[in-house]
Amino acid sequence: MMRFSWLRPMAWVGFGVAMLWSGLGLAWADKAYVPERGQLGKDVIWIPTPKGLIDKMLAAAKVTSSDRLFDLGAGDGIIAITAAKEFGAQSVGIEYNPQMADYARRMVQEAGVGDKVRIITGDIFKEDFTSATVVTLYLLPDLNMRLRPTLLRMKPGTRVVSHAFTMGDWEPDEHVVHESARGYLWVVPASVEGEWMLTGMEGGPARLNFQQVLQKIGGTITRGSSSMHLLGARLLGEELNFQFMTPDREVHRFNGKVSGPQITGMVTSSGGLITPVQARKR
Numbered sequence: 001m002m003r004f005s006w007l008r009p010m011a012w013v014g015f016g017v018a019m020l021w022s023g024l025g026l027a028w029a030d031k032a033y034v035p036e037r038g039q040l041g042k043d044v045i046w047i048p049t050p051k052g053l054i055d056k057m058l059a060a061a062k063v064t065s066s067d068r069l070f071d072l073g074a075g076d077g078i079i080a081i082t083a084a085k086e087f088g089a090q091s092v093g094i095e096y097n098p099q100m101a102d103y104a105r106r107m108v109q110e111a112g113v114g115d116k117v118r119i120i121t122g123d124i125f126k127e128d129f130t131s132a133t134v135v136t137l138y139l140l141p142d143l144n145m146r147l148r149p150t151l152l153r154m155k156p157g158t159r160v161v162s163h164a165f166t167m168g169d170w171e172p173d174e175h176v177v178h179e180s181a182r183g184y185l186w187v188v189p190a191s192v193e194g195e196w197m198l199t200g201m202e203g204g205p206a207r208l209n210f211q212q213v214l215q216k217i218g219g220t221i222t223r224g225s226s227s228m229h230l231l232g233a234r235l236l237g238e239e240l241n242f243q244f245m246t247p248d249r250e251v252h253r254f255n256g257k258v259s260g261p262q263i264t265g266m267v268t269s270s271g272g273l274i275t276p277v278q279a280r281k282r
C-alpha cells in the first residue's frame with residue numbers, strides 16, 4: 001500500500017522554487033554580462049568597429065538584400081546587425097567567446113532583426129563561411145593572411161571588407177576612411193590565367209592569353225603572326241575590361257564577364273561599332 005508522506009509535496013514545492021530561482025539567476029547573469037573594450041578573445045581582443053566605418057565598408061561592398069554576409073569574429077554583432085537592418089542582407093556572425101555570442105544574440109533581438117541575423121558560437125578557422133557573398137573582418141594582419149587562401153577560393157565576385165588590416169600583397173580594390181579609421185575592400189577575382197580562344201571578332205578567331213597574379217592581369221591577343229598587347233586590363237571579380245590596338249592603329253575596347261571557362265562581352269571599336277564576342281578556355 002502506498003503511504004502518503006507530507007514530505008513529498010513539500011519536496012516538489014522546494015524543487016520548483018529552486019528551479020525558478022536558478023532560472024532567474026541565469027537570466028540575470030546573462031543580462032548582467034556587458035563586454036569590455038579590449039577584453040581578450042581567442043586570437044584577437046574585442047574592439048568594436050565604429051558605426052560610421054561600418055556604414056562605409058558595407059556601402060563600398062554594395063551590400064543588398066541579395067547578400068549573405070559573414071562577420072568573422074562578430075563581437076557584439078554590430079556589423080551583422082547593421083548589414084541586416086540597414087542593407088537588408090541575411091547575416092551570420094561567428095564569435096568564439098560564448099558569453100560574447102550570447103550578448104550579440106541579445107543585441108540582435110533588441111535590434112529586431114532576429115529573422116535575418118544568426119550568431120554562431122564558433123571558431124572562424126573551423127566554421128564554414130564559404131557560402132558568403134560578403135565577408136567582413138576586424139582581426140589582425142596574420143589572421144587575415146591565414147584566411148586569405150580560403151577567401152581566394154570563394155566564388156569570384158565575393159566581396160571581402162577588412163577594418164584596419166590588409167591582406168599582404170593582395171592589394172585592395174578600394175579604400176574607405178572614417179575619421180582616423182580605415183577599411184579595405186577586395187573583390188575575389190575570377191581565374192583567367194592561360195590561353196583562351198576568342199571568337200566573334202571581325203577577321204576571324206584569335207588567341208587571347210592572360211598572365212594573372214591575384215586581380216592583376218596582362219596579356220595579348222594574337223591572330224596569325226600579329227600580336228596585340230592588352231592595354232589597361234582590369235579584373236574586378238568576374239568583370240573584365242581591356243583595350244587593344246589593331247595593326248591599323250584603331251583602339252578597341254572590350255567589356256565583359258568571366259564565368260568559369262567562358263568569357264562573354266562586347267568589343268567596341270573607336271568608331272563606336274559594337275560586336276558581341278566570346279572566349280573559351282583552352
Ligand SMILES: C[S@@+](CC[C@H](N)C(=O)[O-])C[C@H]1O[C@@H](n2cnc3c(N)ncnc32)[C@H](O)[C@@H]1O
Nearest residue numbers: 041042043044047048049073075096123124138
Ligand atoms: C576586434 S573584435 C571585432 C568585432 C566585430 N567584428 C567588429 O568589427 O565590431 C574581434 C572579435 O573576434 C573574436 N575572436 C577572436 N578570435 C576568434 C576566433 N578564432 N573565432 C571567432 N571569434 C574570434 C573576439 O572575441 C572579438 O569579439
